[in-house]
Amino acid sequence: MAEIVLEQDNPGLKSLCDEFRANNKIPPEKFELYQVKRGLRNPDGTGVMAGLTTICNVHGYLIADGERIPDEGKLTYRGIDLRDIVEGCIAEKRFGFEEVAWLLLFGELPSTEQLQTFCKTLNSYRELPEYFAEDMIIKAPSKNIMNKLARSVLALYSYDENPDDTSLQNNMRQAIQLIARMPTIMTYAYQVKRRHFDKQSMYFHPIDPSHSTAQAILNAIRPDRVFTDEEAKLLDLCLILHAEHGGGNNSTFAARVLSSTGTDIYSSMAAAIGSLKGPKHGGANHRVMMMMNEIMENVHNWEDETELENYLEKIVRGEACDHSGLIYGMGHAVYTLSDPRAVILRTKAHKMAEERNMLKKFELFERVEKLAPNAFAHVKGEMKVISANVDFYSGLVYEMLGIPSDLFTPLFAVSRIAGWCAHRIEEMETCGRIMRPAYRSLSKSKPYISLDQRNAK
Template sequence: MGNNQFYELNPTIEDYVKQCKKTSHIDLDLYSQYEVKRGLRDLNGRGVLVGLTEISDVCSTKEVDGKLIPTEGSLFYRGYNVFDIVKNQKDSNHFGYEECVYLLLFGELPTPQQLNEFATLLATYRTLPTNFVRDIIMKAPSRDMMNTLARSVLTLYSYDENADDTSLPNVLRQCLQLISLFPQLSVYGYQAYNHYHEGQSLFIHLPREDYSTAENILHMLRPDSKFTPLEAKLLDIALILHMEHGGGNNSTFTTHLVSSSGTDTYSAIAAAIGSLKGPRHGGANIKVMGMFDDLKDNVKDWNDDEAIADYLTRLLHKQAFDRQGLIYGMGHAVYSLSDPRAVIFRSFVERLSEEKGRTDEFKLYSTVERLAPQIIAKERKIYKGVSPNVDFFSGFAYNMLDLPVELYTPIFAIARIAGWSAHRMDELIYNNKIMRPAYKYVGQHRDYPTKKKHD
């Protein structure tokens, strides 16, 4: 039923919404009274402990004399510091993402032979079912690429003869196939949208077996399939930094939650995609780009610290951009003094800005990076440090790579499917209990009216 048909109703859909709002009147003080952890976080912002993991560790504090003190952030994959993982990636080697997929799934760094065999396995899985692109992706293309990605994942269920088999070998096979296919599903979905909705030429490049995930994304996306080694390297680093971030982030927790019901892999991953689609989770870098576009429109001299500081202050006062009172890309739910992903990514973004001749823009980002924490500290009470998060730089990086905005969040999904897969395997291996948190009923019990009372 189309939306217009709703408005023909009497009462209208708006009337029903008003009734919903009228019914929902829970006193916010009750949350404190019953010690409800809203957002599954305590008053200090720490997540409620709901599970154990050895997949990754997000560190932002250290204990001193029994107290937790904010410290420089660090991120570990299977015990290895991501700083060290990235530092040991050679410029000529674009298999960093594949190496980390192996690490997250199997717990150890692969030997050169194991990495080569694993990369070959992933390459063999980069084949969509016959006519899938024509019959599924090309028909009724969505304007939202995350919608397209979720729909494609759910449709793949129909092509799998063992779709509901939750044995570990079968689930691992399904996860590896999805890891391999996410780039195609995302890029082809964009190409279909760009052709049918934007009237642009249609390009469908088959993936190359000798290319890494990052290289194949650029190869399939660009009409001429050309890219520089630095471009591929930066995208590879972006995938590494986004692929896993502890079991408590919303989409990964969704994977655990849905997997605990015993459902199939396609349903669990589609649910995670739905979570990541939310602008509070996966779309933050798009907000950063919009904010900087607005800044450029309002501040003509990018070397004027005072004008930039005034704009940032107006952001906090809800007088600029989307008037939400936020400086996007600054701060993180867990990290305080620094987000290690932003620290790592920064140097690669700077190098690419030099290759692209956009160092003036990088300098503008650096100025905001320097001024924003000072201004936020002046305007608001800060209980922990505030610093740039990974989204602060990723949107600018993707823009320099000529990635369309429509693919920013799918790129996140292409990376995070590795973490989701590792956590799904963990949920099936270690846990055998459906998640069932509690909600306390705070309404009143009522007697159902008799027919006479209705009359």
């Protein structure tokens, strides 16, 4: 047999894949036979109970007589309704992400003095370690910012004098540093990506120690460093909405699984970032905008609901967009009637669309949200209760803020690391047992055959 060249379209590699497929088949009916809960989901779609948490609660339905009853979505951080947090920050005309990070980490809202001290601490750690940017980001550019975030977080291990100490004190120190440094890593990686792959100018603005996280991000990605208070507050709102979503979402669960082994915080956070990168998880907001752009190109009359619904049905049948059969941004594992984060973002997006002469585009989003359930019902033959999730409107809001699509999912990670760190610490301090679910083996016993006998076959 000739040497196999491992290139994607090489016939030799194709033969290896054929070999794999021939020897690795699991009939779908076996999952039902052995009552395997694929995706760690119960038959009714609810998640398998895998742990306990005091950090967050995600409410999307009621259970009555063993059946799921759709209900309005509600999200609480440490028992406090997310809407109350948002409305409180808006009423007091201040930034809220830092307060939310404190709440998630420590369990109670901070006092004025605690919040001021926490913000100063975060700002003191915004700068990356000496030579880190040159060695880890500039010298090794990546087309995908999420990839660079994961690699850079792993690399921070080498710059930590005490990386493997998993005590509460050290975990807290590392968590706060990571929350502070993630925006800087993201914006540096974006600039390097622009220069190396997009052949555009690269610029690194000085960090302003008085800036909130949202202000620091806009300061770093805008060439002229100019942004309005309204824009910064809207980005801050997005960070608040994305900061946490319970222990069962894929990336947070990944962080908890790794943390249960006792590994270092950098390994567990890199795993969470890798999870969030997936298009079925955090990468969905980028896919929403790609899908909507294709809809805008192929639907001639955006106001014609019949034409629009016909195209949505093509998407569900896998005949349009990325052929996945998914209408990105629609539906959620927990929420049924509404996703409270999407409800908040829809209101903000509407206001900004009016101000920026983008109302026609916003109304198209609303129309897709309205017609998507019918499209699914016509194609699948069953009517499910689905609503827009946070990803459906977040990309549109980012676009209105002039944020490039390369940063849609990384911004999610910059925000969610506050929740990840809170869950890591909770896992290590309250659980104390490595996660180890079971997999049933379907392999049958067979004898070992010597190499010369295999060659004779």
